[in-house]
Amino acid sequence: VLGVGDDCALLAPSADEHWALSTDTLTEGVHFLPTVDPAALGHKALAVNLSDLAACGASPRCYLLALALPRIDEGWLGAFATGLNALAELHDCVLVGGDTTRSPVGATITITVLGTVPKGQALLRSGARPGDQLWLSGTVGDAALGLALQQGRAQAAPEQARTCIERLERPTPRVALGRALRTVATSAIDVSDGVLGDLGHIVAQSQVGAEVEWARLPRSPALQQQPEGVQQRWTLHGGDDYELLFTAAPERREEVESAARRGGVQVSRIGTITSTGRLVVLDADRRSLDTGTSAYEHFR
Amino acid sequence: VLGVGDDCALLAPSADEHWALSTDTLTEGVHFLPTVDPAALGHKALAVNLSDLAACGASPRCYLLALALPRIDEGWLGAFATGLNALAELHDCVLVGGDTTRSPVGATITITVLGTVPKGQALLRSGARPGDQLWLSGTVGDAALGLALQQGRAQAAPEQARTCIERLERPTPRVALGRALRTVATSAIDVSDGVLGDLGHIVAQSQVGAEVEWARLPRSPALQQQPEGVQQRWTLHGGDDYELLFTAAPERREEVESAARRGGVQVSRIGTITSTGRLVVLDADRRSLDTGTSAYEHFR
Numbered sequence: 001v002l003g004v005g006d007d008c009a010l011l012a013p014s015a016d017e018h019w020a021l022s023t024d025t026l027t028e029g030v031h032f033l034p035t036v037d038p039a040a041l042g043h044k045a046l047a048v049n050l051s052d053l054a055a056c057g058a059s060p061r062c063y064l065l066a067l068a069l070p071r072i073d074e075g076w077l078g079a080f081a082t083g084l085n086a087l088a089e090l091h092d093c094v095l096v097g098g099d100t101t102r103s104p105v106g107a108t109i110t111i112t113v114l115g116t117v118p119k120g121q122a123l124l125r126s127g128a129r130p131g132d133q134l135w136l137s138g139t140v141g142d143a144a145l146g147l148a149l150q151q152g153r154a155q156a157a158p159e160q161a162r163t164c165i166e167r168l169e170r171p172t173p174r175v176a177l178g179r180a181l182r183t184v185a186t187s188a189i190d191v192s193d194g195v196l197g198d199l200g201h202i203v204a205q206s207q208v209g210a211e212v213e214w215a216r217l218p219r220s221p222a223l224q225q226q227p228e229g230v231q232q233r234w235t236l237h238g239g240d241d242y243e244l245l246f247t248a249a250p251e252r253r254e255e256v257e258s259a260a261r262r263g264g265v266q267v268s269r270i271g272t273i274t275s276t277g278r279l280v281v282l283d284a285d286r287r288s289l290d291t292g293t294s295a296y297e298h299f300r
Numbered sequence: 301v302l303g304v305g306d307d308c309a310l311l312a313p314s315a316d317e318h319w320a321l322s323t324d325t326l327t328e329g330v331h332f333l334p335t336v337d338p339a340a341l342g343h344k345a346l347a348v349n350l351s352d353l354a355a356c357g358a359s360p361r362c363y364l365l366a367l368a369l370p371r372i373d374e375g376w377l378g379a380f381a382t383g384l385n386a387l388a389e390l391h392d393c394v395l396v397g398g399d400t401t402r403s404p405v406g407a408t409i410t411i412t413v414l415g416t417v418p419k420g421q422a423l424l425r426s427g428a429r430p431g432d433q434l435w436l437s438g439t440v441g442d443a444a445l446g447l448a449l450q451q452g453r454a455q456a457a458p459e460q461a462r463t464c465i466e467r468l469e470r471p472t473p474r475v476a477l478g479r480a481l482r483t484v485a486t487s488a489i490d491v492s493d494g495v496l497g498d499l500g501h502i503v504a505q506s507q508v509g510a511e512v513e514w515a516r517l518p519r520s521p522a523l524q525q526q527p528e529g530v531q532q533r534w535t536l537h538g539g540d541d542y543e544l545l546f547t548a549a550p551e552r553r554e555e556v557e558s559a560a561r562r563g564g565v566q567v568s569r570i571g572t573i574t575s576t577g578r579l580v581v582l583d584a585d586r587r588s589l590d591t592g593t594s595a596y597e598h599f600r
Contacts, residue, residue, distance in 0.1 A: 013319065023366045028404075064412055066410045068327045068330075097321060099410075114321070
């Protein structure tokens with residue numbers, strides 16, 4: 001039904017159901033450091049895949065795990081499995097297969113997830129229409145701040161720092177929200193590469209434009225304490241947040257808010273889909289912000 | 301329907317069909333060297349996964365590709381894609397999704413394949429029964445000899461050497477044979493870890509024993525030129541051959557041979573399934589050979 005280019009592939013095994021498939025890899029030294037808590041890593045490896053299912057509105061069913069590890073460390077593996085299993089059980093997602101191999105250098109973790117969605121209800125990147133409202137769940141930029149805190153490039157109060165690092169290491173896939181948006185949203189994507197980068201995919205695949213209102217972008221208290229420049233960069237371009245960015249017709253506003261309540265997460269209206277073919281961020285006076293297109297290109 | 305522990309997981313999306321899912325990783329420095337022909341690598345990365353589908357009797361449908369690469373080298377990627385696509389097209393197996401990430405060190409390639417099989421006809425490791433005949437497709441030990449030739453640990457005539465290295469680098473998944481064996485074989489596995497190691501999985505999961513007749517093990521002309529000791533080791537324990545090892549009731553012999561013709565590969569009867577719970581290799585006088593159980597354990 002749908003191949004490469006969206007969050008998931010869609011297959012049609014039966015008359016009334018579609019199956020959504022997605023795969024994501026975490027690589028040591030790129031997506032995590034060797035010193036990471038293995039339980040958090042197990043959580044994140046599955047979370048980033050469940051987030052792709054969420055972005056399609058699919059219900060998780062099962063997953064396959066391919067592990068390439070430098071050595072067999074029982075303690076490490078046990079903690080990794082604990083973090084992985086806890087999230088899998090929370091979403092009733094069953095491990096059905098896998099492959100464990102040796103890696104001469106760093107660890108590589110690849111998970112493939114399979115979910116189901118009623119036929120015709122999958123959320124695609126290509127469904128946004130001019131006039132749709134643009135929505136975002138939760139807050140963005142926290143994972144980028146968490147990474148900066150870990151690396152000593154930023155400072156925050158201890159409780160706020162813990163929250164941001166938790167968001168980086170144990171992201172929450174918005175599975176329930178994605179499911180609740182099935183018949184409400186016109187398009188959706190998960191924010192893994194930054195709001196502007198991922199909105200760019202919706203704009204390109206829906207052949208529309210978008211206006212984002214900077215003042216409406218949801219930022220956590222921790223992020224609001226940061227200098228204006230980094231705040232803007234992390235909010236617009238920070239990756240790893242795994243919130244859902246989606247569009248819906250203006251008259252569906254109450255249904256969006258109801259879906260957010262069922263999804264257990266706040267949503268914010270951050271802008272509008274246009275027919276201009278361009279993606280702009282507007283300040284309070286509706287002037288276009290310079291949003292650093294080179295960073296935007298980099299993250300795509 | 302079936303989870304971890306066989307060549308594939310089996311899912312039941314509709315009343316009459318099962319879906320088979322499998323994932324396999326190739327890691328640089330373990331499964332291939334950085335100097336490998338990228339087209340051959342693309343072929344092999346898919347072939348080892350198709351071989352898992354073959355071992356279940358499933359027809360390939362689609363696959364997902366997760367690539368972690370040290371750098372983007374257009375020439376390398378183009379050649380990799382050419383080798384991959386050629387095999388995918390041969391089996392009508394469509395790329396439906398993927399993920400490309402950076403790896404700070406070596407390349408890691410993970411493919412997840414999905415195939416279909418009529419309900420109740422999947423070949424499992426657990427179906428062998430005492431009295432069944434034990435069969436093997438093609439010849440085994442050639443890939444191990446190919447590796448030894450590449451590493452200068454063995455010698456062979458140029459034409460034979462080319463054949464063995466080709467078997468190592470571009471294995472042929474026995475997809476058509478697996479499909480033809482659906483209603484004929486009682487169990488099957490693909491030989492990726494060596495005949496004895498993989499037969500050990502059938503013996504364990506079927507709760508049976510097995511007698512292998514050494515003289516019946518199919519060896520290529522190239523392998524038959526090698527010293528007796530290495531010949532035995534590579535035949536029994538050599539990995540990477542991707543032939544099918546399977547069992548069938550004695551009265552199904554003609555159907556097995558007909559399936560082999562449809563599968564385009566020779567099959568050899570190499571032994572018998574017993575009820576002893578033990579796995580033995582017998583010489584021409586029916587004496588048990590010392591088959592190097594430590595190597596056998598190592599490969600499991």
